[in-house]
Amino acid sequence: MDNLRKSIRLLFTNYCSDKILKLKNEEQYICKQNFLENGFHSFSNYSLDEISNVFVKLENDWFLINDKTKSKSVFNILTHFNSKILVEENLEPFVVFEHLLKWRDLSYYVGEDLLTCSHFAYSDTISQRERDFFSWRPTSFSNNKQLRILLKKGIAENHFHLKGSGPVFDLSWINIMNNVNKFENEFTNLEAEISLFTKISNSSETSRKSLKILVYKAAYIRLKLFNFLNNIDQYVEDDKNKEFKIDLSKDSNPTDSHDLVIKLNELNREISLNKKDCGHRFKHFKSIEVIDYAIPKNIHKQNLENSYIFYGERKFLYDCFKKIFNKESDFKKFHYLFHSYLLIKAQFRAELIQINDKVGFGNFSKYQDRKEFFLSDKSIYHTAFVNLAVHDTLIHSKIKSFEVRIAPKESYIDLTKSIKSYNTVLTKNAIESEKEFSPDFNNLNIVSTQQHFYTIHYIKKEDKFKNSTISSYVTCRHFKLRKEIKKQSIAIRNLRESNQQYSELIRGIDAASSEFAASPEVFAQGFRYLKNHNLKGTLNHLKEKISEHKMSATYHAGEDFYDVVDGLRAIDECVLFLNLNQGDRIGHALALGVDVKEYYEFKKYKLMLPKQTVLDNTVWLLAKIRKYGISICRNEVNRLERLYEVLFYELYQQNFDNDSSFKKKYFHQTIYFDSWKLRGDDPYLYLDNLEEEVYNKINLTYWERCRINEIPSIVKNVRSNVDVKFLYQQYHFNSDIKKQGKMIKQLEISHDYILLVEAVQKSMMHAIASLNIGIECNPTSNYLIGTFKRYAKHPITKFFNLGLEMDHSVVKDCPQLSVSINTDDQGIFSTSLENEYALMAIALEKEKDEFGKPKYNSKMISDWLDKVRQMGIEQSFKES
Structure with a gap:
């Protein structure tokens, strides 16, 4: 097939x-x-x-x-x-x-x-x-x-980004097809970006097409075919005898298709007539609107109880196909138009749904950035986008715990407004039929808005500060982002203190987006501030019920990485700097379980990464080799030690001030590793006066107390060592070090290096398991962003295999981490929570052992999935 x-x-x-x-x-x-x-x-x-x-x-x-x-x-x-x-x-x-x-x-x-x-x-x-x-x-x-x-027993959705989970393409397409002349700026912005649809054509006739012109043609074709299917005659207003026509045979660029551009407003008027005459009318808060002229006025009420937004386009496609399969001669002349419509739609879809087979979070983020290009705030399409993301999931799945990820705000007032706005849009009747037979939402098999709750995710942003020498001496890495995080963290705390209704809905914190943009150290103070926050109780006398829940934490880590090592290091930094502990989670964590040999083979055993990352990876890897007592590949360990010496001199030693007492000092890798441990601390504690005790530099306010990462694994003498503090100071405030650290190095991967990384990875899996920190697995998201290209290769089976494996030694060797299956951005990845379970099930069912026989039977897979399902519910922040 x-x-x-x-x-x-x-x-x-x-x-x-x-x-x-x-x-x-x-x-x-x-x-x-x-x-x-x-x-x-x-x-x-x-x-x-x-x-x-x-x-x-x-x-x-x-x-x-x-x-x-x-x-x-x-x-x-x-x-x-x-x-x-x-x-x-x-x-x-x-x-x-x-x-x-x-x-x-x-x-x-x-x-x-x-x-x-x-x-x-x-x-x-x-x-x-x-x-x-x-x-x-x-x-x-x-x-x-x-x-x-x-699945009817109940499942948990623990990783669901609200703005990435609506039917982004479908609603964008319907919006354009019904309002074709309103997106000039949006198309300009889209066409200014890189085309993500990486099709290769060998045709000598291929010319550069304008996506905007192609979509305009599709809108005209849709109107023309819809009118034919429904026996509608449309004419230009000033000439009742002249049919409205556009020449579609011209090349799809603004010059050749100038006639189409000129007639765009006329086309939109014809579409508006159809909306008025044919389209079903919906109540959208205080207004009455038509979402799609192809959703008929006489729609059967059963459609309105489900995913009604898709009705019009599906009915249009169905009617065209039915005429084709019926071999109706009067529709034969339109076959080419319908085929063109489908092709244009597919090409536009390829710019909004990630289908270009490219790996890495950077590719995904391009799609993510486009998700609301054609869905403006407060429009009925945006309301439907957010509403359907949640309620289509609730209608079609037995959700016991529904964790929705949203972005933070920098003030208590803005955060309150944001949550109130989401709650309003997410009410089941935010959009409903104007007709009397509008469904009784109270009788639908879904629960109230309160079934979902929120995890607020900080956004990782690239440090774009220019490293001029003078400013770098007083400006730490990610200075602007750290200021944002402080405001956002205080806003969340103030909401928890002041608004019980919304406070109850906020159950967790997270940080999302590209891992290359910002590392866990940037968010450390904000996470500690909220994880350890206790309500003052000053307004308890005004509350019906006195209750307080602790904020739980999760963090996107080990999803995308230059090297498996920096992916593992990011996970370690989460635990160390963000104080993750029992009941907290890590999102994705692919580096923890990805097949190390296959990863490096995929990269052709050559990596291109910043020198600062290579230095950090080298020192961290050597430290973990010591910690876990790994005694293999001594020659490779020696090579890594020499690599540290070279890189430390290039990035640090030669960039120290010539008159500094540290210029000729020798810094062993263990000193550098201790300075890495301090990255969870506020950098400004180490800006000056290195001889002074850092504990004397903080006052008694709660935010100030969170400046220091008070965990037992960082002993007090680390912060007392002036050499350690000096290296941490230089990491943040030496402009030459920051500049040199961005230079790119090609790293050659040896066989022994792979063996060492495998050993560290295995030990880390067991270390994370001992802390009872859960892993949020997102099979399709990981499949599309990661480097493995089979669902059965997803590391979830390396994390947890009880019920799946029969060999006692294999079961004993597995860390048996707490794992869950989730969707991540189901709109961009075109999936659903049920499908994520099903895809893992069929992938495992098709796995073969070394003799070419089925590796697992369906009962084993079902038992394993049931355990994963239960762990997903146990991971929920809802009852934490």
């Missing part, structure tokens, strides 16, 4: 829509030459002759349906895939469990609606059925009954 999937992906995502709009005839634009041009990239493992064979297969099989007419169509290929993969249960599409990975592989790239709508259209054509329910769940679940029963 691989070639079938590749062919569908090629034909419905990679083809040039402009070529189709020019040639119009399927036999001309889906010809052998065009297929070969596009197939070079899609079938990279095939020769030209083999790609030709695929085209012959298309012509003689996949473009045909088993009927008497034997008529060829590019759309018929979808039925060959759908018939094997999709089944219908209670009006919704379900995926045959054994084919779930194949489904994910294709639907992730082309979008689920293309497949589900074409499947229902074909099956309804055969059965002559009229369908009026299109509000099925955003992400199709599998038909695995055993798994469904297991």
Whole structure:
């Protein structure tokens, strides 16, 4: 089925829509030459002759349906895939469990609606059925009954970023299709960025296309086809005899398609007429609005109880497919338009949903930054975006604990307003039908807004301060971000003190975004300040109930890294600097369990990373080798010790002041490691007067007391050692050291280095387990951002294997960490919590042992998943 999937992906995502709009005839634009041009990239493992064979297969099989007419169509290929993969249960599409990975592989790239709508259209054509329910769940679940029963026991969502979890593409597309002339600035911003859709075309006719013009064409095509499907005649207002037309055959750039740009306002007026005449009206707080003209006024009320936002687009696709599969001659002339529409939609989707196969958080953050480009605040689309993120999850899943991540604010008032705004938008009736049969939300099988609670995540930001010599002597690393964190932390504390209602909803703190932007040390004081915060109780006499919950903590660490070592070091810094302990969690922690050999092999045994990172990694790795008593690879240890000497001289020793008493002093790696331990302290305690006791430099206010990282593993004599304090001071306030530290070094990875990292990684897993710190696993997010390319390779099975493995020695060797399965940014990754469980289940079911036999049976996998499910609930901050 691989070639079938590749062919569908090629034909419905990679083809040039402009070529189709020019040639119009399927036999001309889906010809052998065009297929070969596009197939070079899609079938990279095939020769030209083999790609030709695929085209012959298309012509003689996949473009045909088993009927008497034997008529060829590019759309018929979808039925060959759908018939094997999709089944219908209670009006919704379900995926045959054994084919779930194949489904994910294709639907992730082309979008689920293309497949589900074409499947229902074909099956309804055969059965002559009229369908009026299109509000099925955003992400199709599998038909695995055993798994469904297991998940109905209740699951926890412990890692759910609110702004990344709504149907970002679907709502953006619907918004543009209904308000086509309102996004000039947004498209300008989008096109100014790097294109994330990394398709390669070998066509000599390929010219640079404007995504904006392509989407405008799609809006016109949608209007034209919708009007045909619904027998609507649209005319320009000043000429009742002249049909509104746009020439789509011009190249999709502002110059050649100037006619389209000029007529954009007219196009928007035609769309507005449809919204007025055809669209279902919704109450959005105090206003009445139409979300999509394709959502009809006579929509069946059952649709409004589910994912109603998808109804119009799905119904539109379904109607087009049904006419195609019915072989209606009057629609034949529109086949090329519909195909172009699907291709443009797929290309736009590729700029909002992460489908470009690139690894690393930097790639993901590009998608993350775009999630609200076309969903302006306070619009009905933005309300639906946030609302559906939560309530689609609640409707379709048995959620026992729902932790929603939101960003902080710098004042108590702004934070209060922010939470109040979210609570308002997240009420179930924030958007409801204007009609009398609007659903009774009190009777729906979902609970009140209070089921969810918040974890507030600081945002990691890059230190963009220019290291001029004078200012660097008084400005520490991440000076601006540290000031932000102080304000944000105090705002959270003030809310906890002053507003019991909202205080009860805030259960945890986190720090998210790129790990290369800021490390745990930057957030250390803020985390300690809130984790150890006790309410004063001055307003207890005004409260109905006197209660206080401790703030729990989690932190994104070990998700993205230059080297497995700095990923492990970041996890260690979380524990050390943020004072993580029992009941706290770490988000992702891939470095803790990723296959070390495979990671370095993926990187071709050569790493490019900043010199400061190499120095820190080297000293930290040597310290952990000593701590864990690792006695292997002595020659590699000696090499690392020499590397420290070279790097320390380059970055530090030669950049000390010439008249300083430290210039000729020798600093052993253990002294440097002790200075690393102080990074959880406020840098300004070490700005001057190094001989003075740091404890004498703080006053008695609570924020001041949190400046020092008071944990037993940092003994007092470390802070008394002037050499240690001096190195920490230089790390923060020496501009030459900061500048040199950003220089890039290529690090060659040896076999022995890999063995040492493996040994340290294994010991660290057991150390984290002994602290009872949980790991938030996010299979699809990790699969797409990380370097492993099979779900079965996710380190969750290295973290915890009880019930999965039968070999006692394998079970004993595993750290048995507390793990949970979560979604992270389900909108950007096009997934759901149920799907995350199902994908892990089928991936493990397909794993083979050394003899080529199934490694696990379904009962073992089910027992293991049930334990993971229970641990997810136990990890919840809800009852902490």
